[in-house]
Amino acid sequence: MTDRTAFAQEATPSETRADRRRLVESVRAHRRLLAERGPFEVADRRRLNREARERDRVEARHGKELQRVHEKRVKRERSLTSSLNGLDGKRESQERNALAVLRRESVEQALRSTRLDAGQVNGIGNGLVRDLAAQGIRTAADFRRVSWGKAPNGKGGEVLYIHRTQGRKVHINGIGEHRGRPLAEWQRQALARAQARAPQELPADQRHRIAEIIEEERVRLQAELAEAPRAAEAARAEAARRYEEEAERLAAAEREAAEEAVRRRAGFDTMAEELLALQAELAAHVDRFGDLGLRDRRARSRALRPLPAVPVIPAPRTPEPSPRPAVDLAKQAGAPGVPGAPGVRPGLGWLVPMVFFGLTAVLGPGDDAAAPLWLSISARLASLAVLAELLRLWIPRRRWRTAGPLPAGTGQLAGAVFLALFSASMFADPEHAAGGAPWALAVVSVLLLLAGTTRRAGSGRPGETSD
Incomplete structure (x- = not known):
């Protein structure tokens, strides 16, 4: 390295200024x-x-x-x-349905085998039997009933119609009230006999x-x-x-x-x-x-100014992956002291009662113009209180970190308030006040209130969830 003392003795003023400038x-x-x-x-x-x-x-x-x-x-x-x-219950239902099908088939088979012959019905001979067969009525299964109606051509007053099982109703000349009633009675008796002979229980197979x-x-x-x-x-x-x-x-x-x-x-x-x-x-x-x-x-x-201060920051770190353990929430549900099934959020159906109570708090109960002042104010305050309570319970439980079912009895309490408001509005209406409907609603409201309060009091015990 060059000796600074020697440089000071040998350097010219221009070289000194250049060296100073380089350093600066x-x-x-x-x-x-x-x-x-x-x-x-x-x-x-x-x-x-x-x-x-x-x-x-x-x-x-x-x-x-x-x-x-x-x-x-x-x-x-x-x-x-x-x-x-x-x-x-499904097995019993299937057995009932199968027995009903078996009985229906047996009845239909019996009715199809019961042919209409001359002499079986009072007043119906071979000619009318042929006329009925020409219209597709040969057995007791071919028609359902008889009825009166206007004549097909619109003239001659009312005539007797025979309602076929398949197809439209028909009128047979010569069959009126005196022959139609016995014909219907013959079909009814055939049906009764078929039903009596139909199987009463399913076969073992x-x-x-x-x-x-x-x-x-x-x-x-x-x-x-x-x-x-x-x-x-x-x-x-x-x-x-x-x-x-x-x-x-x-x-x-x-x-x-x-x-x-x-x-x-x-x-x-x-x-x-x-x-x-x-x-x-x-x-x-x-x-x-x-x-x-x-x-x-x-x-x-x-x-030669001092160096700027370095901002204080967190010490740099080298993060490592730290996955959370997959917690089995279903196992926690069976643990002592854990109520119900944790992590199951309340459904969106709770928005329906909340919207109702919100509208009642704003618009009043029923016909607010005809309601007394005390009922209008009380209904609004009660609806507002229930709405606030439902929102307080529902919103946190919809979040995944704090998910959980609503406390037991919440549905009964909300229903009790709803029926109480409806009953009070009916008591205030002179048209319904004298009837028994308001009292019945009031009694049901009290029962729901007691049931909801009892369930809410016991909701702290394991296994209690909202309805």
Whole structure:
């Protein structure tokens, strides 16, 4: 390295100024580069906040997906359990339907075999039998009833019509009231005999076949019920796999960004050290060669300013994927102290009573113009209170993080208030006040209130859910 003392003895004033200028320009260049550190730190802080928000969104999506899986499993198990419980009633219904079909076929067969012959009906001989056969009426199964109506040509007053089983009604000349009534009575007696002779119970083979069908359906439903937890577990595993992949992708991107930030920060630190060294060299140059004029003093004062303060930011970190464990909400439902089936959100059907109470709070009960002032005010206040309570219970339970069924008895209490408002409006109406309907509604309202209050009081016990 060149000896500064020798350089001071040999350097000319122009060389000294050039050396001073070089040092000042180097300091300025380093300061300009270091000025980018502040915006970099702000951008890096924003990056960290953005990554944290993205992780929260991924976790929220994962939680909602687990929530949907749990709700689907609970609804599926409830549906299958309800179908299993209804199989006995379904078997009885199928047996009744099969017996009804068997009886109907037996009756139809008996009626088709009961032919209309001359002499069976009072006043109907071979000629009328031929006329009836020409119109398709040969057996007791070919017509249903007789009735009076206007003559086909519109003249001659009313005539007797025979309503065929297949086709329109017909009129047979010569068959009036004296022959039509016995004909209808003959058909009725044939029907009564056919019904009396029809089977009263199913044959054993048909009952056995229905029992086999029901048992096959029971086995299928039980298999689907046993498969529901496995399907839900597979769906949760798939959701966990997607979450881990997404978390790993985010973690890899965060690690890469953090490593780049570390490199940039190390570069700024090195540049700051070089700037301090240049400033020290410039100060030593001034000590050796003194002041070089006004422009030199101005440039030197700007170059020797203190370094800007570095913004304080969180320490850079290298995140690792930390997937949430897939919590089996269905298992929690059976744990002691956990009421009902947690995580099952109340349905959108609750919007109907909330809309009703909201309209009542705004418009009043029924015909608000004819209602007394005390009823109008009381109904509005009661509707507003019920609406606020329903919203307080319903809104948090619709969110996936705080999902859960409404407290037991909520439906009875809402129904009690509804019937109470309706009953009060009927009491205020002179047209209905004297009847028994308002009192009946009032009694039902009180019973619902007592039932809802009792269920609400016991809703803290395990297994109690909203209706």
